[in-house]
Amino acid sequence: MPIDIKNPNFEYIETQEELNKTAAVLSxxxxxAVDLEADxxxxxxxxxxxxxxxxxxxxxxxxxxxxxTPLKEILLDERILKLLQNGxxxxxxxxxxxxxxxxxIYDTMLAERILTTGLxxxxxxxxxxxKYLNITLDKDYENYNWQEVGLTGRITxxxxxxxxxDVLVLxxxxxxxxxxxxxxxxxxxxxxxxxxxxxxxxxxxxxTRIDVKKWHQNIEALKARRDEIVVQIQRELKxxxxxxxxxxxxSSDKVLNLNSPIQIVEAFRKLGIDLPSTGEAVLRxxxxxxxxxMLQYREAEKLITAFGENxxxxxxxxxxxxxxxxxxxxxxxxxxxxxxxxLQQIPQDSSFRGCxxxxxxxxxxxxxxxxxxxxxxxxLSGDKVFLGAFDKGEDLHMKTAVNMYNxxxxxxxxxxxxxxxxxxxxxxxxxxxxxxGAQIGVGPDEARVLLDKYxxxxxxxxxxxxxxxxxxxxxxxxxxxxxxxxWYIMPDKGxxxxxxxxxxxxxxxKNTPIQGSSADITKxxxxxxxxxxxxxxxxxxxxxxxHDEIVTExxxxxxxxxxxxxxxxxxxAGRQLLKKVKVEVDVKASDFWEH
DNA sequence: GGGCCGAGCCAC
DNA sequence: AAACGTGGCTCGGCCC
Numbered sequence: 197m198p199i200d201i202k203n204p205n206f207e208y209i210e211t212q213e214e215l216n217k218t219a220a221v222l223s224x225x226x227x228x229a230v231d232l233e234a235d236x237x238x239x240x241x242x243x244x245x246x247x248x249x250x251x252x253x254x255x256x257x258x259x260x261x262x263x264x265t266p267l268k269e270i271l272l273d274e275r276i277l278k279l280l281q282n283g284x285x286x287x288x289x290x291x292x293x294x295x296x297x298x299x300x301i302y303d304t305m306l307a308e309r310i311l312t313t314g315l316x317x318x319x320x321x322x323x324x325x326x327k328y329l330n331i332t333l334d335k336d337y338e339n340y341n342w343q344e345v346g347l348t349g350r351i352t353x354x355x356x357x358x359x360x361x362d363v364l365v366l367x368x369x370x371x372x373x374x375x376x377x378x379x380x381x382x383x384x385x386x387x388x389x390x391x392x393x394x395x396x397x398x399x400x401x402x403x404t405r406i407d408v409k410k411w412h413q414n415i416e417a418l419k420a421r422r423d424e425i426v427v428q429i430q431r432e433l434k435x436x437x438x439x440x441x442x443x444x445x446x447s448s449d450k451v452l453n454l455n456s457p458i459q460i461v462e463a464f465r466k467l468g469i470d471l472p473s474t475g476e477a478v479l480r481x482x483x484x485x486x487x488x489x490m491l492q493y494r495e496a497e498k499l500i501t502a503f504g505e506n507x508x509x510x511x512x513x514x515x516x517x518x519x520x521x522x523x524x525x526x527x528x529x530x531x532x533x534x535x536x537x538x539l540q541q542i543p544q545d546s547s548f549r550g551c552x553x554x555x556x557x558x559x560x561x562x563x564x565x566x567x568x569x570x571x572x573x574x575x576l577s578g579d580k581v582f583l584g585a586f587d588k589g590e591d592l593h594m595k596t597a598v599n600m601y602n603x604x605x606x607x608x609x610x611x612x613x614x615x616x617x618x619x620x621x622x623x624x625x626x627x628x629x630x631x632x633g634a635q636i637g638v639g640p641d642e643a644r645v646l647l648d649k650y651x652x653x654x655x656x657x658x659x660x661x662x663x664x665x666x667x668x669x670x671x672x673x674x675x676x677x678x679x680x681x682x683w684y685i686m687p688d689k690g691x692x693x694x695x696x697x698x699x700x701x702x703x704x705x706k707n708t709p710i711q712g713s714s715a716d717i718t719k720x721x722x723x724x725x726x727x728x729x730x731x732x733x734x735x736x737x738x739x740x741x742x743h744d745e746i747v748t749e750x751x752x753x754x755x756x757x758x759x760x761x762x763x764x765x766x767x768x769a770g771r772q773l774l775k776k777v778k779v780e781v782d783v784k785a786s787d788f789w790e791h
Numbered sequence: 792g793g794g795c796c797g798a799g800c801c802a803c
Numbered sequence: 804a805a806a807c808g809t810g811g812c813t814c815g816g817c818c819c
Binding site: 478624626 | 807810813
Binding site: 327457472474476494495498499502503530538539540541542543544595711714741743744745 | 797798799800801802803
């Protein structure tokens with residue numbers, strides 16, 4: 197039965213008695229659609245205005261002022277499948293404001309992302325409703341200003357219809373979308389992502405604690421250093437410019453903004469130097485004091501702006517902690533992306549990471565996988581030498597250096613090992629000889645020789661990389677060990693960039709199974725850890741994750757138990773997907789973020 | 792003044 | 804700036 201958009205079938209529940217009765221009816225359903233409307237987006241301050249729960253043909257719209265407790269069991273019930281669109285929001289809103297959790301979720305937004313990874317990013321309810329049902333949902337914010345509803349308490353019939361429709365469309369969307377999921381054999385990865393959703397929501401709610409005083413001190417020190425550098429640059433450029441950043445005296449009226457690449461190119465021209473760009477790699481090769489000073493300036497300036505005072509503005513007024521936004525299928529490979537702020541790009545330096553601290557009476561338990569991507573490459577390629585090295589617990593970069601330079605282990609110096617490491621990682625990114633050579637400081641021909649030796653030592657790796665690249669182009673998609681797919685938009689034969697675009701896809705085809713399988717493993721680990729914490733009743737929380745690393749916070753009395761849990765479950769998750777290669781995890785309990 | 796884009800650079 | 808995979812943040816500079 198098609199949905200009547202103009203007159204959706206719904207009932208507005210305004211009394212406690214009706215709510216109690218309806219809850220009893222709904223608890224017998226196998227599938228329910230769930231959505232809520234709130235007056236804001238922040239789970240810790242928002243007010244739930246409406247909670248909608250729908251069956252296939254009727255939506256029940258509950259007034260948020262009622263005691264919603266009778267509905268709690270329904271949301272928790274593992275036997276009832278709950279359909280949600282972007283359920284992370286609803287989960288966090290209900291958890292923070294009512295203390296409710298939601299089990300057994302099917303998320304239409306995540307499902308759509310899984311079905312179209314690499315192709316489009318149109319996962320809004322409006323876009324999905326259009327795609328599967330060919331209907332247009334009126335999403336005009338002005339017409340349905342929930343913030344205003346929250347203030348005035350006036351809910352119109354129009355608001356109620358809109359709210360009802362949002363749950364009613366989820367059923368037909370689910371049916372069609374799930375058929376596609378089955379057809380594409382994406383059941384396993386869908387289950388993974390759906391089970392992960394509450395884990396991510398809880399992780400965001402927990403957030404992480406920052407040592408504000410230490411953060412300030414760090415920034416002040418950086419500012420002082422930057423200002424010194426600017427004074428030195430000013431000294432050098434005195435004949436030509438005043439530097440905007442200090443606005444010091446100079447013999448010229450011209451003002452130079454050190455943050456402007458265009459102006460920097462011009463400034464170097466005055467010094468008699470033509471720059472192809474002002475990037476780090478170029479400046480490093482310029483033999484002039486200003487170039488070196490610019491590099492130092494950039495480094496300090498970057499840290500001050502990107503990780504300065506504005507970072508502290510992200511501290512939540514109520515919780516006093518930072519609650520970043522984790523997008524669980526952020527990257528097309530399946531990796532998380534993180535924003536507001538991005539905790540996945542905090543400088544490794546202890547002056548920054550040392551500011552991430554546990555709550556009073558807690559410790560951080562930090563764990564990361566050891567060389568997980570190389571292990572995945574060993575698994576995928578089945579390369580005997582790679583597998584053997586991991587099996588014997590050898591240092592793979594060292595072993596690679598031995599093979600590349602035809603020397604004994606004792607003869608491998610730091611430079612050789614670094615070069616070997618660059619090659620090991622570079623090949624996973626599909627890098628070529630010229631590019632790798634440039635980084636390790638040799639010409640393309642010499643790099644070619646090293647690569648040839650590498651591939652001779654690891655024949656399986658070479659064969660797999662070639663195959664993975666070709667297959668991406670041939671199939672139009674890549675796959676990870678969970679079955680996750682990433683599709684590629686194939687270029688037209690007539691495209692002037694045809695060859696270059698195909699080469700891009702080949703590189704992505706080499707990298708995606710590796711990077712994506714790593715993401716799969718970390719995601720399984722997060723779920724496993726979350727379940728174990730609950731099962732063992734530990735006073736512990738996942739606070740954030742950085743690709744191959746999981747950071748948790750545990751009550752001091754539970755630190756030992758948590759250390760065991762995190763280590764076991766990360767290894768278990770690895771073993772779920774990696775059958776041929778050993779998985780190793782480093783765990784450390786600490787008073788700040790380190791490993 | 793807001794939107795958008797590229798440059799540059801932080802992470803894994 | 805480049806034949807290096809995945810992201811996000813801040814800035815300058817351009818457009819309307």
